[in-house]
Amino acid sequence: MEHYKMNLTLRIWRQKNSETKGRFETYKIEDISSEMSFLEMMDVLNEKLIREGQEPVAFDHDCREGICGTCSMFINGRPHGPWHANTTCQLHMRAYQDGDTITVEPWRANAFPVLKDLIVDRSAFDRIIQAGGYISVNTGNAVEANSILVPKDQADSSFAAAACIGCGACVAACKNSSAMLFVSAKVSHLALLPQGYPERKTRALNMIAQMDKEGFGSCTNTQACESVCPKEISMTNIAKLNSEFILAGLSD
Amino acid sequence: MSLTGIFLISFLVVHVGINACIWANDGGGMFNLASHFMATTVVIRIVEVGLFAGLVLHIVQxxxxxxQNRSRRxxxxxxxxxxxxxxxxxxxxxxLGTLLLFFLIMHLSHFWVPSRFTELPSTEINGKEVANQYAEILRVFQNPVVVVLYVLGCISLMYHLLHGFQSAFRxxxxxxGKYISLIKGVGFGFAIIVSLAFAMMPVSVYLGWVS
Structure with a gap:
């Protein structure tokens, strides 16, 4: 792929902390390589801001290889930018052309309050996991993996759900700020395995109760979440969560 | 939402089926008999209460x-x-639901209120005295503004069903994963066919295709 350089205009949401009101700031940035990642471009911007004595833009990042779920930017109207099944850190500047204007916003949801600039507080997801996203096992020696048989198709479905990295793009994309895709991925991942089976009822009920408590909206099946998910988590999981929830509610 | 939605979908099947009798081209005989049955059978009257309850529940929910969802961001x-x-x-x-609510208020005031609370002129079919609801349809749909409003109502219904049908099952x-193609296909067909059938009723009366 041909290498090129570009000059860009960035409109970035700046907000001092969760108490203050934020606003967009416009920055001009030059000589950006098409081979840079989006976050490297942000690094270049921050170095420039530091040199100029300005506060750098705060943004979340960690692994920068698309597996940790830390990066979170709403880029030109889409979580994680324009590429399908991709995280912000894996977005490359070849997605853009010289002269482009890029608008970068934080995830927007009451349940994800802005902490600073582009960083939001996603601890609501942690509390949902604490409410039931686990299995209870006795500690001790690791048991032989093949002593519990798992049908291949169920293992595959469970793994596909387990691929969720908890980035929150589903919430950011949903018109209702619903966390159903995230919760459904976690519930399906465990409910499909024999190890997760015993606690499936309380898990579905407790995780949904915590989700509501955190202030996420309801699912109206618009499918926006599925279309932006960097790990292509399927809406099938939401139907699975609904059936888990209904059956748990009826039998308890 | 989903349960009341599916209940209202089942009502649409009955409603479109009975209304389609206007195309029998028998001067409204079959339609008037069907509407007479709906208006005078005790079971239907009881079901009607359930229908209104379902409708109100669906609207309020x-x-x-x-x-609630709008307040989350x-x-x-x-x-x-x-x-x-x-x-x-x-x-x-x-x-779309709010547009349908406005449509529904107009629709009920056109047909349900007069048939329930006023004495409609009657007609005789097979020696039986029945209210001439068919004449009401011919009268109401002479007004082009009403016909356009009904067609717009049916378009709202179509889009409401295009999402609502499959969403209810989800x-x-x-x-x-297994049945989604079937549900989407049936939902798509249902939304188009039912809305088109409803929309064609005022249009065919206005254009004189039924008499």
């Missing part, structure tokens, strides 16, 4: 849900995801 986006992630009608169920936890 829908409006509450819409208000106090600060909106400068550039929104829009149609890049979902269909406009999937995101506009509250608006909410009920139907394992949509």
């Amino acid at each position: 829908g409006l509450v849900l819409e208000v 106090k600060t909106g986006y400068a550039v929104s995801l829009g149609n890049k992630g979902s269909k406009w009608y999937s995101r506009s169920m509250g608006l 909410t009920l936890g139907v394992p949509n």
Whole structure:
């Protein structure tokens, strides 16, 4: 792929902390390589801001290889930018052309309050996991993996759900700020395995109760979440969560 | 939402089926007999109470849900995801439902209120005295403004069903990986056929295709 350089205009949401009101700031940035990642471009911007004595833009990042779920930017109207099944850190500047204007916003949801600039507080997801996203096992020696048989198709479905990295793009994309895709991925991942089976009822009920408590909206099946998910988590999981929830509610 | 939605979908099947009798081209005989049956049978009267209860529940639930969901994001986006992630009608169920509510008020005042609370002129079919609801249809749909409003109501219904039909089954936890194509296909066909059939009723009366 041909290498090129570009000059860009960035409109970035700046907000001092969760108490203050934020606003967009416009920055001009030059000589950006098409081979840079989006976050490297942000690094270049921050170095420039530091040199100029300005506060750098705060943004979340960690692994920068698309597996940790830390990066979170709403880029030109889409979580994680324009590429399908991709995280912000894996977005490359070849997605853009010289002269482009890029608008970068934080995830927007009451349940994800802005902490600073582009960083939001996603601890609501942690509390949902604490409410039931686990299995209870006795500690001790690791048991032989093949002593519990798992049908291949169920293992595959469970793994596909387990691929969720908890980035929150589903919430950011949903018109209702619903966390159903995230919760459904976690519930399906465990409910499909024999190890997760015993606690499936309380898990579905407790995780949904915590989700509501955190202030996420309801699912109206618009499918926006599925279309932006960097790990292509399927809406099938939401139907699975609904059936888990209904059956748990009826039998308890 | 989903249970009341499916209940109302089942009502549409009955409603469109009976109304289609206007195309029998028998001077409204079959239609008047059908509407006479609906108006005078005790079981239907009881079911009608359930229908109104379902309808009110669906409307109240829908409006509450819409208000709650809208309040979940106090600060909106400068550039929104829009149609890049979902269909406009999937995101506009509250608006489409409200349009349908206005349509419904007009529709009930045109047909349900007169037939229930006033004495309609009667006609005789097979020696039986029945209210001439058919004449009411011919009268109401002479007004082109009413015909246009009804067609717009049917378009709202179509989009409401295009999302609502499949969404209801998903909410009920139907394992949509396996059945989603079937549900989507049936929902798509249902939305188009039922709405088109309803829309063609005022149009065919206005254009004189039935008499």
